[in-house]
Amino acid sequence: MLTVSYDGTNYCGWQIQPTGITVEEVLNRELCRLLSEDIHVLGVSRTDSGVHALGNLCVFDTDSEIPPEKICFALNQSLPDDIVIQSSCEVAPDFHPRKRDSIKTYEYVISAGKVPDPLRRRYSHFFYQPLDVEKMRLGAKYLVGEHDFKSFCSSHSDKEYTVRELTAITIEEKIISDGKCLDGSDPVIGGSAGLREAKEIRIRISGTGFLYNMVRIIVGTLLRVGTGFWEPEKVKEILDARDRNAAGPKAPACGLTLLEIKLL
Amino acid sequence: MLTVSYDGTNYCGWQIQPTGITVEEVLNRELCRLLSEDIHVLGVSRTDSGVHALGNLCVFDTDSEIPPEKICFALNQSLPDDIVIQSSCEVAPDFHPRKRDSIKTYEYVISAGKVPDPLRRRYSHFFYQPLDVEKMRLGAKYLVGEHDFKSFCSSHSDKEYTVRELTAITIEEKIISDGKCLDGSDPVIGGSAGLREAKEIRIRISGTGFLYNMVRIIVGTLLRVGTGFWEPEKVKEILDARDRNAAGPKAPACGLTLLEIKLL
Numbered sequence: 415m416l417t418v419s420y421d422g423t424n425y426c427g428w429q430i431q432p433t434g435i436t437v438e439e440v441l442n443r444e445l446c447r448l449l450s451e452d453i454h455v456l457g458v459s460r461t462d463s464g465v466h467a468l469g470n471l472c473v474f475d476t477d478s479e480i481p482p483e484k485i486c487f488a489l490n491q492s493l494p495d496d497i498v499i500q501s502s503c504e505v506a507p508d509f510h511p512r513k514r515d516s517i518k519t520y521e522y523v524i525s526a527g528k529v530p531d532p533l534r535r536r537y538s539h540f541f542y543q544p545l546d547v548e549k550m551r552l553g554a555k556y557l558v559g560e561h562d563f564k565s566f567c568s569s570h571s572d573k574e575y576t577v578r579e580l581t582a583i584t585i586e587e588k589i590i591s592d593g594k595c596l597d598g599s600d601p602v603i604g605g606s607a608g609l610r611e612a613k614e615i616r617i618r619i620s621g622t623g624f625l626y627n628m629v630r631i632i633v634g635t636l637l638r639v640g641t642g643f644w645e646p647e648k649v650k651e652i653l654d655a656r657d658r659n660a661a662g663p664k665a666p667a668c669g670l671t672l673l674e675i676k677l678l
Numbered sequence: 679m680l681t682v683s684y685d686g687t688n689y690c691g692w693q694i695q696p697t698g699i700t701v702e703e704v705l706n707r708e709l710c711r712l713l714s715e716d717i718h719v720l721g722v723s724r725t726d727s728g729v730h731a732l733g734n735l736c737v738f739d740t741d742s743e744i745p746p747e748k749i750c751f752a753l754n755q756s757l758p759d760d761i762v763i764q765s766s767c768e769v770a771p772d773f774h775p776r777k778r779d780s781i782k783t784y785e786y787v788i789s790a791g792k793v794p795d796p797l798r799r800r801y802s803h804f805f806y807q808p809l810d811v812e813k814m815r816l817g818a819k820y821l822v823g824e825h826d827f828k829s830f831c832s833s834h835s836d837k838e839y840t841v842r843e844l845t846a847i848t849i850e851e852k853i854i855s856d857g858k859c860l861d862g863s864d865p866v867i868g869g870s871a872g873l874r875e876a877k878e879i880r881i882r883i884s885g886t887g888f889l890y891n892m893v894r895i896i897v898g899t900l901l902r903v904g905t906g907f908w909e910p911e912k913v914k915e916i917l918d919a920r921d922r923n924a925a926g927p928k929a930p931a932c933g934l935t936l937l938e939i940k941l942l
Contacts, residue, residue, distance in 0.1 A: 419796050419797070421796040490793070495794075495796065495799055496799070497796060498793055498794050500793050529763070529764050531683060532683050532759065532761060533730055533732070533801055535685070535759055535760070671797065
C-alpha cells in the first residue's frame with residue numbers, strides 16, 4: 415500500500431481517462447518499470463481533475479522482493495516531481511481498502527483579499543468578497559452528522575443512496591503576514607496603500623463517505639453564507655430540499671486537497 | 679509605480695534576456711497594450727531566474743489619464759496568472775527608486791522532512807537532513823550589521839565594493855500539521871508509519887543592499903551550519919576570508935521570495 419501525495423494541477427484526476435494523463439496511469443507506468451511486472455494500482459479515492467492530495471492511498475499486488483518500506487524511495491526516483499510517495503508498507507493479500515471503513519479528511523483553502531497572491535493561486539481559490547467566517551461555521555454545523563446529502567451531490571452522479579456521515583467540519587481563519595516587516599510594523603511602500611492584507615480560510619471536512627463533488631458543493635454553499643447572500647439557516651433548508659439546484663455552485667478544484675484517509 | 683508579485687518558476691528572472699521570457703518583458707508588453715504607449719518599466723530589484731516576489735517595485739512614465747490607483751486592476755486583467763500587480767500609485771516625475779535608500783526583505787523557505795511535499799516544491803527548497811535551527815541562528819548573528827560580504831557574492835559579479843548592511847535575520851521553524859487529524863490525534867494509516875512529519879524553516883533577511891546571489895549563498899552557508907558540518911563560529915571566518923570559495927553553495931532559486939522593498 416502506498417500513501418500518495420500529488421499536485422493535481424496538471425492531471426485529469428486520479429482515475430485513468432482517455433482524455434488526458436492521470437495519477438493512476440503514471441503510478442502504473444512507473445511501478446511496471448521499477449518492478450518489471452504488470453502492475454495495476456487500486457486507489458481508495460478517485461480525486462477529480464485538478465484536485466490535490468497529501469494522503470491518498472492505493473494498493474497493488476507484486477512478487478517483488480524489494481522490502482515494502484523501501485518501495486516508496488525507489489519509486490520516487492522515477493516519478494515526476496508533482497507526485498511523491500510518502501510511505502509504503504505491506505498489507506494482507508486480501509486487504510481491500512475501498513471495502514474498509516475509513517474517515518477521509520479534505521481541506522479546502524480560500525485566499526481572501528483584494529488582489530490574488532500568485533504564490534497561492536495553484537493551491538487555493540481566490541475570493542475577493544469579504545467573508546464572515548462565524549456565519550460559515552454556523553452554516554456548517556447543519557452538515558455535521560448523518561444526512562441525506564443529495565443536494566450536495568453532482569447531478570452527473572449515478573449514486574442512488576445519498577446518505578453520508580460527516581464527522582467534523584472546522585473552519586480556520588488566518589491573517590497572511592508575508593508582507594509584514596520583520597519588526598511587525600506595517601509596511602508603507604513609497605506612499606502606496608501598504609502591501610498585502612490577505613486572509614486565508616481553511617475548511618477541513620471529515621467524513622466516512624463522500625458523494626461526487628460533495629466537498630466542493632459544500633464549500634460553494636458556505637461561501638454564499640460567508641458573503642451574506644444566504645443566512646446560515648439556509649443550509650438546513652438546502653439539506654432538506656434533496657435537490658442539487660438548491661445548493662450553491664461547485665467551488666473550483668484547485669482549492670481542494672485530500673489530506674488523509676484514516677482506515678478504521 | 680507598481681508593486682509587482684510573481685511566481686518566478688517559469689521566468690528567466692526580472693530583467694529582459696535574449697534566452698527566455700522575463701517579468702520585465704511581460705510587463706512592458708502588457709502596459710504597451712493597455713496604455714497604447716511605448717512603455718519601459720524600471721524595476722528596483724532584478725531578481726534571478728526562478729526567484730519569486732511578493733513586493734518588487736517598478737516605475738514607468740506615461741501620459742495616460744487612467745487614475746494611477748486603477749492601473750493595477752486594468753493591468754491584472756491581461757497579465758498571465760503568475761504575475762499580479764498588488765497596487766499602483768503615482769510618484770513624482772523625478773522619482774528614481776534605485777537611487778532611493780531602501781530596506782529589502784527576502785524570505786527563503788526550506789521544507790524539511792523525510793519526503794518532499796509536492797504542494798510545497800515550487801516555493802521551497804526540500805532538505806532532508808535534520809537541521810539545528812538554534813545553531814543556524816547563532817551563525818546568522820555574525821552577518822547582521824555592516825560587513826564586507828565578498829565571500830557571499832557570486833564570483834560572476836563585477837561589483838568591486840562589497841560592503842553591505844544587513845539590518846535583521848530571523849529564522850522561524852514551524853511544524854507542518856497538514857497530515858494531522860482534526861481532533862489533533864496522530865494519524866495512523868493502515869499500519870503505515872504515519873503520514874507526514876514535516877517542518878518548514880523560514881529565513882528572513884533584511885538589508886539596505888544585496889550583492890549578486892548574496893541571500894542564496896548565505897542560506898547555503900547556514901544550511902551547512904544547521905547540519906553540523908560547520909560550527910556557527912565558522913560564519914565569522916567566512917566573512918573574514920573575503921573569498922567566495924570559503925562560503926557554502928548557493929541554495930536553489932525556488933525557495934527564495936523578495937517579500938518587500940521599503941523605501942526610506
